[in-house]
Amino acid sequence: MSESYSPSRPCPVKNVPQWDFEADVLVVGFGAAGASAAIDAAETGASVTLFEVASGSGGTSAMAGGDIYLGGNGGTSAQRANGFEDDTEDFFRYMMMAGGPDADEERVRLYAEGALDHHEWLKKQGVPYRDTYIPGKPVMPGTGDCLILSGSEFAWPFKDEAKPCPRGHLPEATGETGGFFLLDALTKRVNSLGVDVQFDTRALALITDESGHVCGLVIEANRETRFARARGGVILCAGGFALNEEMLRQYAPIRKRLADDGLSGGYDDGSGIRMGMSVGGAAIHMDELFLTLPFYPPESHVKGMLINDKGSRFINEDAYGGRVAHFIASQIGEKFYLLVDDEIFEQPSEYSKIEIASVGETWEEIEADLGFTRGTLVSSVEVYNRHAADGEDPLFNKDANWIKPLDTPPFAALACHLKEAYYPFFTLGGLSVRPTGEVLTTDGVPIPGLYAAGRTACGLPRWGKGYSSGMSLGDCTFFGRMAGVAASKRANN
């Protein structure tokens, strides 16, 4: 029955035979963005129906570590408890840099000023947080501690523009289950507010009235086509397109250089973005991805030297892994190497998928063993070591904390082939929206009745080289809420 509907084609309201559902606000997707939208829409008095294609809540959000990027206004309780003062302007400037050349200033300003209140809101929903801090560069610690460094704050060029501070906030949860606990709390809250949740229902297409305004959704439920009317608006929170091969090829071919796995709860098929595009919504920054090429843990390896397969360094190794990954992927070769000495070497973690390619008593030996052109790897090490002795990195401004000469034999080169490692990625591009979630056409005019949040929208994170962990969930929850309020208001006008 659903053959005649597609996310790429809106259904004119005149073709709707009957309304099977009706609410002030319709939400598509029960991840962090959809849950937050439903909560704030319900709290501002709207009746809400939430459609989720899976049989339970969570989506891709529940698979994440649960990290949320927070700070400003002097600092969160966790920041202050650990001696970090976080000025709103520093928070703002970092987020603007992280957003890249098209950072959304209005959005970043709202977030920088509102993040502390948002943290309180998260706690009120029942998300548990400690005030503890894990120093260094932990990756998915899973200890239940809260505060971590989750971006490039202490790394060049970011540290020069904004006073650094750790800003990743993890829920109290053991194992890598922070996202699950976050979603568990939000789900309970959605249920307690009496939101009408319809699981196992797939949004097939938007419904538009004669003026092109969005007034509902075509739904598939139990293999039947159903029609849902939205009095205020439809909020698309259906995730990104990490699982849509056609869209990845058309929009983000860089991922072809890397291994194959998209991070997804199973439904990031791009249908939310496509529904928005079907009514003239502009999808922007569709080429931007969050990539990881985790050459650490162990953290001591950040003190190593990354080189490309020509033997040249190309990035400060202490930048956030997502940033480093983009610089690796833009090198001409298919492999990269991490050079370490005996003092910093530890067994690479299973997670990092970087393996010992060569061990030697001299760098010359390793250079020859790996078939590097003579004088390439060795001269890179020579230059690095000469300045490392003074804690300096004149080429890439790596922070002194992560610098030491690689001069304690035996030496090793660890290697990673882009195509062989497991690199979960997710998509950052999506519908162009106002902070309220209003979906915009190419001339910046809202399409009445249509909202988007989370990775269906292009939000705070929109530049792979600047992405910092916690920005996506921060954006999902903060702007999900704003979309819920905006759609609710429209219903009552």
Next chain:
Amino acid sequence: MSESYSPSRPCPVKNVPQWDFEADVLVVGFGAAGASAAIDAAETGASVTLFEVASGSGGTSAMAGGDIYLGGNGGTSAQRANGFEDDTEDFFRYMMMAGGPDADEERVRLYAEGALDHHEWLKKQGVPYRDTYIPGKPVMPGTGDCLILSGSEFAWPFKDEAKPCPRGHLPEATGETGGFFLLDALTKRVNSLGVDVQFDTRALALITDESGHVCGLVIEANRETRFARARGGVILCAGGFALNEEMLRQYAPIRKRLADDGLSGGYDDGSGIRMGMSVGGAAIHMDELFLTLPFYPPESHVKGMLINDKGSRFINEDAYGGRVAHFIASQIGEKFYLLVDDEIFEQPSEYSKIEIASVGETWEEIEADLGFTRGTLVSSVEVYNRHAADGEDPLFNKDANWIKPLDTPPFAALACHLKEAYYPFFTLGGLSVRPTGEVLTTDGVPIPGLYAAGRTACGLPRWGKGYSSGMSLGDCTFFGRMAGVAASKRANN
């Protein structure tokens, strides 16, 4: 009066007060794509009205050198006259590589097999060609000769996958006026076919019927709003978005790293692409640009060595300038350098905007003079020279023709700051289309009545690192014609 219309919002046919124009096929834009579409639509029996915002024909196409990428089927007359045999499969393989990770195989196959006939068609339209060849790596020769090397055919990695051959074909014209002569011929042909050409008319919006099919155009002419009905289809040939700052920021922020000039006849405002998006057309590869960073002429400088501001090489210098430019722009620094010795040095051309930064009797002197970290520039030169003596480049596989040791003092480093040079660019992203020009939604279904060609569509050129001169005009004319035939056919069905 036109305030209520926007390319981002289609006009429902029920709001059309009267039809001021009516034709089988409406064409928007009188550049190479629009002219070719109009010619073949008219020749297959359609009545055609062509709307052009400027007061004359030409568009951005007329500003180009007029280079058209041709070959295959054994070779064009110019190729064969100069001893080049060009097999269709080599032509096909090169075009596939040049199209990048999402090359459109169907489109490339049609073009590779049809390019020779298309050349004959161009001659028949009155475009004048000699059969002469300019060897080497000429840039905009302006001599009236025909055949030039216009891509990376003889450069790694392309030369390993397809037998190299020069394939750029310039019209006979003195000065850089090839595009003008091309358009002049096509314009005369359009006129002789009785196409109704409306200059000084701006396409404001598409008109859609109740099913969402495209059935016309809203036009502004003499500050009045006019309505044009298309019995067969509307063909959007309105260029790219090189002049639309908002779109550049949202889709192609890489150009922010470079100087400011978009190559345009004055109207590449993205309105064609936006009209397509307004009815659910998918715009793809919007982040891809043709960039140039012309570090030559003089041609002898291709024998020099390009390094980034860390002193590392990063690309084979003999690749096409557009490809080199993308690798320069993905380096972390804002400057690049070309190292030359006395044997190859000539005064840089005005055009190349690269200036002498340092001269010295040794490379050590130049390294120190420019403030490079000691041992960076010098070791890059040392490695290069050692293998150059044997005509080899183990790092980047530069072709032996362009390799010589840089060992004849005095030496010089020429420098170019990305922000200071004049780099005309144009956009490669556009509407997703079939080879027939049919505009596709995100699920690959055509939007009835809507066609696009030229840079309003995403065609053969869709990857900046692979772009070769002549691909855009080849695509404009070849697939412009196909769109004209397809829309004409639809009118007669």
